[in-house]
Amino acid sequence: MPFALLWLALGTFAIGTESFLIAGLLPAISADLNIDIDSAGHLMSWFAGTYAVAAPVMAVLTGRFDRRNVLLLSLGMFTLANLAAAFAPDYASLMGLRIAMALFSCLYTPAAAALAGSLVHADHRGRALAIVMAGLTVATAIGVPFGTLVGEWFGWRASFLAVAAMGAFAFIGVGLGLPRLKPPVVLNLAQRLAPLQQSAVRYALLVTVLWVGGAYVLYTYLAAYAAERGIHGSGFAAALMVFGVMAFAGNLYGGWSTDRLGARRTTRNAVLGLVPVFIGFSLVPANDAAMWSVIALLAVWPLVGFSAAPARQALMIGLAPQSAPVLLALNASALYFGFAFGAAIGGQVVAKLGADALGLVGAGIEVLALAVMGLEHASQRRTSQRKAALAAAE
Numbered sequence: 001m002p003f004a005l006l007w008l009a010l011g012t013f014a015i016g017t018e019s020f021l022i023a024g025l026l027p028a029i030s031a032d033l034n035i036d037i038d039s040a041g042h043l044m045s046w047f048a049g050t051y052a053v054a055a056p057v058m059a060v061l062t063g064r065f066d067r068r069n070v071l072l073l074s075l076g077m078f079t080l081a082n083l084a085a086a087f088a089p090d091y092a093s094l095m096g097l098r099i100a101m102a103l104f105s106c107l108y109t110p111a112a113a114a115l116a117g118s119l120v121h122a123d124h125r126g127r128a129l130a131i132v133m134a135g136l137t138v139a140t141a142i143g144v145p146f147g148t149l150v151g152e153w154f155g156w157r158a159s160f161l162a163v164a165a166m167g168a169f170a171f172i173g174v175g176l177g178l179p180r181l182k183p184p185v186v187l188n189l190a191q192r193l194a195p196l197q198q199s200a201v202r203y204a205l206l207v208t209v210l211w212v213g214g215a216y217v218l219y220t221y222l223a224a225y226a227a228e229r230g231i232h233g234s235g236f237a238a239a240l241m242v243f244g245v246m247a248f249a250g251n252l253y254g255g256w257s258t259d260r261l262g263a264r265r266t267t268r269n270a271v272l273g274l275v276p277v278f279i280g281f282s283l284v285p286a287n288d289a290a291m292w293s294v295i296a297l298l299a300v301w302p303l304v305g306f307s308a309a310p311a312r313q314a315l316m317i318g319l320a321p322q323s324a325p326v327l328l329a330l331n332a333s334a335l336y337f338g339f340a341f342g343a344a345i346g347g348q349v350v351a352k353l354g355a356d357a358l359g360l361v362g363a364g365i366e367v368l369a370l371a372v373m374g375l376e377h378a379s380q381r382r383t384s385q386r387k388a389a390l391a392a393a394e
Contacts, residue, residue, distance in 0.1 A: 045344050059111075277304060
């Protein structure tokens, strides 16, 4: 595998740390800025919603630019926004800076994934994407617990300073470690968005929204859920580290499985496995004795769920390789629509039903994802049959 993949993973590590870190800081931000926990959760949902809407637009606007410069622009502005967030005086300014982070960080992962897919043979694409996406899972394993502990010891503002330092390091690494690249193929807007005319692409994006949304119903309010079961402070950071280590393993397994079993089968296995795991969270009683049950579930969840991450990207590239950057941006949009959708649903669940119901609602959304996967597969099969018929006619 090309060494450049590790530099790309360094950038996803920095961005992933910030994206996931906020979940562990919501109680502290809520208390410091004198807002309720549901309002604090909007810092995640607005970030995710902005990312989702902006990703394909920014991919088109920067489509003619050198990919290396796009990566550096993304990391540079992301770093500055985190630095400013550490000194945000109130909720409104912090929200504005989170939106700014989303506008620039949405450039990074699609561009990095497209580069990773182009640097290797198609047979190794799943593993190459897994390496780049490993930056996100390492972020949950190391970056998020570290940031949560920094917030616990020095306040939530120090966590944003730590992320700004990670972003600066990633900026230097990508700038020095990534070679000059060939100019991208220039496509007009219609050509870039043409794959959306395929029903298979639309179903694939919906699967991603539901797969991630089901998980984020619980993940957004995981700190509050865990606190009810005696897991908080350094204990919660340790639980997040378990989550992250297993997410790293799940991501690498997903790359291997995608290359061996295919993207569709890998995704199906992941989503199917999440259903009983999420139901398990709702069955754990809210008392201090539940801690080890929660930690066990936090270990299984990412091992199963994160295996779908490289599979979804490989599937999108395979649907239209010539439009890979925009398709991956659309996939990133679907991910963040899922984050926003899940966070919004989770907030309503906590407010009306309590944290105990989060797992059941998440499991229900994963069942919907399985149903849409059936439509996705049928659409892909019809498309393949049409292409085979046209080839035979010629």
